[in-house]
Amino acid sequence: MTSPMVSTELEPRGGALYSGFVDVIDSQKGARGWALNHVDPLDPIRLVLCAGEQAVAETLANGHRSDIISAKLGRAVPAGFAFEAETMQILSTFMDDPNEPITIRIAETGHLLASSGRAPTVGEIVAQLRLQAAPEPRDSVADFEFLLDELRASGATLAEGQLRAQPENLQGYIETLAADTSGHVWFIGWMKRGHVQEFSAVVVERRKYPAAVAVMCYERDDLPADFCGVVGLISSPWRPSSATAELHLFFGLGGRFHLRAHAPLRVITSGELVGEYEAVRERCFGEGRTVVLQRMLTTVENWLPTRVAAQWFATECSIGSILLVPGLGCLVEGWVMSPMKRIESLRLRVGASVMSADPESLYWKPRPDLLATFPGSERMVERAGFVGLFSGDAEPEDFADPVLKVIFQGGSSANWPIAATAFRRLGHSARVEDALPFFPALQDELFFPRFAEAAIRAERAAMNPPVVLSVTRSRRVMVFVLPEDRCDLFLLFEELTQQCRIAGGIESVAFVAASRSNRSDALWLFREFQVGPGATHGIACSLLVIEDTAQAFALLPDVLRELGANRFFFAGAGVFLREAGWARARQALTQGSIDLVFFGVEAAVYEEQDLTEAGVTARCFAWSTGPFMRWTMNAPSFMGGFYRDNGLFQSRLAPIVHQGTASTTRTLLSTRVQEAVNSTVYALSGQNRGLPQARKAATPASLAEGTSQLQQAVA
Template sequence: MLTFLWKSRMSLSTAPTSDGIAQPLLVRLEQHVSQARGLLQQPQDAQPSSQVGYLEGVWADWSGLIWLVGWMTEDAVVDRPVFVLDTARHAAGVAVSFAPRADLGPDAKAFVAVLRADWQAGSDLPPQLVFADGSGRFLEPVRPWPVTSAEAVLPIVRDILERSSGPHRAAMRALFQANRLRPSGDDTLERVQIDEVAFLPGFGAFVNGWALSPCKRAESFVLKAGNHVIAADQLSQFRFARSDISQTFPNVAQALESAAFVTLFRGDLPRDAVERLTLKIEWDDGSSTIVSVPPAMVRVLGLTVPLDSIRRFYPALEAERFFADFAYRAAAQARFQSSGVQGYDINPVASAVLLAAPRQRSDIFLLFDRAARHAASLPVDWGLAIIASADENRGLVLTLFAELQRTASHPCSLFFMSNAEPTSDVIDEVAAKLSCTRFAWVDGNLSLTARGWHELGRVTNAMVLLATDDAMGGDTGPGWELHAFVADISEWRRIYSLAPPQIGGVRLPTQSIELPAVTHAAEWLQPPLGSPFTLKINEAARRAHG
């Protein structure tokens, strides 16, 4: 049963509209509701083939507006009359803003929608949203029903609106900011809202929100995470204006100029503690306000959101005093996440060629084709091991691996990464599972040449680079990068213990380490380019490592 808690529906003139920005949209939604009422009696044939997306979240704000999130085939029509179907059909008007979402096809996008409807609380079934244009197109609710709590839906609405486009974006943002908070029933005048918390294991938590009072100013902040109590880093804190919350208190224009805050709490917080956060705001008169942080507001950098999303908190992140330590911890977290691997088919060998699978399907075919053709040149005590991501190419990897096992004259093994791309951080665990004492590693953006395959089992040094040809036909020679090499496992562990943590795999710890190299042993499938932000993280992490 889908249930909403709301106050009686507010009239069009009394709903907060953030200085009238959203008033034209509200008027348009009322017009669509009236139009939908006139179409209620007309037959609507919603066939399964007419489904154009899913409702994943539904939430009613205190003014009576209903917010929807989900995904659908992108539509040029951004507001329209619709019907809400549960046990009956209800007239409604809806406006939509779209934003990209990586897991969807090219014609589909995430959406946030605001709905004004005759639909009342206490529905017996999750709602279906049918377009009132005679096409029969509809949005199906996810089963068993969409999420409905404010803690779950509000962060999704805010995120999509931040990234969305379209003519109604500004009006929808104004409505969301004005109506998302239920008026408090207590007598306290202070209002505090936590918008988002970004957590980096080993480093600390960033908190974004606002604190407002008609007669006080927020002076300092203290975060409690489980049994850990951390004061805000004052040098990393900044305040800014939030005119969008002017409806909270009227006639406090000067207070609004510094109501919003972003602040950092430095500390090695345990992962489970971030689900038990409280924030204490200390006001300038010595009083304080304590608020709980809903777990749905917390994001883990590098795990549930990209690292560079922290730029929404600190646009000039590289200039912040904490950046070097942040970079080191971010790289260390990436190394930890990239070190776990699952063995799918393990066949122990004394020596092994460890091949990271590329992301492109055509390059995956090339990897297995060259492995099958050149494996015969390996010494008899060598085997092959493929390390791949458990992503959309998993089925292809399994099919090609089965064929490789059938045709190769050497033992073959397969490993999958569950939550990261395969990098050289997995070497130690893969070698341990294979019980091998010597190995060759090849990154997923490289392919060994015939010369490289021929030399693998013939070099005897403790560690030898497999030098790559560049795009112009020259050879890069030895360097800091460890994209392809042969090594004893003992030597590799020594190098790994000295190397700074990096995003994307291990680099040699210092320029003073010189290694022999096999020239023309590998070639690029694609340039080894990281994002500019990742490169800055890695450079800062190297400097912090010393």
């Protein structure tokens, strides 16, 4: 798996300017080592990770290395370098020749860093990566139930043996039992630490029942340190009854260990058990399938619709509309008329997900339109309408039997089924603007940063990979996203044709069309270009189709993967190069160039500077595939595809900017909400100067603060 190459060389040989050594190149550790400039030891050397002759990534040798002592300064100098493991994943795009060695070179000199052994090849590293990427077992409910089936089968074998409840093997007690309607038995109790959390078992109550048991543990102050509380699931044909008292649960090798029922044993309803579980939920710990177990537990609560006639007080409820935001929850608008009891909280179940209304988002509003149905209820309708965000892990794939639970003061509750027609799903049947009817001041809500990130994720999840209609792989390629306007589409091909006529020097072009707008015209224009200027000038031509041009930037890694390009130029839809831009684009694609190059895009309007969109934008740039792929691993996405520089500008030490070398025929327009979503995501991604940097560590409060700061900055 690894190629250890340990360095001992520190002194320059033969008057060389540089020394350096590659300590390791590995799929998990990345590439590490050191490099030193003898003339100016404090000037960090720029290094390039190469696959054969192709640049993959670059970095600076400026890491701390106490073992690297400069002969000139007589002390340790920051000469360490590291290409992180993520960088190695980029190598999968360099599989044209898997036998190419992975080497480290000093940028702009070609000087190769030495190593103690043979340099690994691209193919070897990629093979290691594939092994590591082998799928892990999924923690889904379905997988978990499959596991229980297997354990229960083993329990049958266990039941065939002699089972004796030896006092010294008593591991704990079952204090409470509850059965749910799906056939599972749940228990609460305590047991000795150190056992696995899922195991085969045998339930013994007058006779033996093969069983599978899964537990989650929680801290209990009333127990010795080597014991913990447990909430567990028993999957077996056995059911507790009111007479259940003498009960043993054998487990372990040959059924050596056992739990026994506490006397008296409590048998409660599943709803009550969930309530008790909620009380200890915060103290649960453990790995494995605890989360799945928790999810199963929350579904045992009764969500059957309440019959109005069965209520001793008349309550009415209706849901107007629900916007499901995958990964965030549901925005819900509706009304509740409860003449007798005050409403304490609202909960929503969709499939296996149970969501509670966020108190900071929930607000009540008048619904005077209800007076026609409830005459004389003026006071009640003043606070009948409600809107709230129900946070939770609502996944569209798990959409089934939606129910709203209204929990009244005192703990009683009532359930109302929700018509499936009330639902819409963000990223599929709804846009971010559709959240405004729920929360008119959406971008000022505390949950907005979470909403923004979820909206971006939903948009990203809705994207399908490009469909390849024609591909000719090439090292250096110009990627043009075809404009949606038919006239601009014609113009782009004409401009490219004209460049072929008057300048040439184009090696490969790839067009990205959109199935929603221009696919057919793009197809015949592409064929004309392919057999015309393409054939005449020997240009490799490719055509890929995506759904929407706004997805082009997010899908650019997929496009580049299809093209096998190591260096590329990218122009978004509606961007046209000017004469100088064409020359710069050709220059940016010359062999050996590794710089990130921006082409300043301006609106092509005479005497109307208000439309000028000068400056750096991700709508037009050139870069190397390797560093770009690495950047995209943690890069944010944006609504409409672009927002400012998309965070690209700060991804490189010294990007080159050619101002005014491109123009656009369409200014990107976004709605107020889209703009807010993008600016929030931009800020959260840590790319916006001086704004919150740590996306992972951000709490809702800090996110809101970040949004506020950004809004102030914008203002």
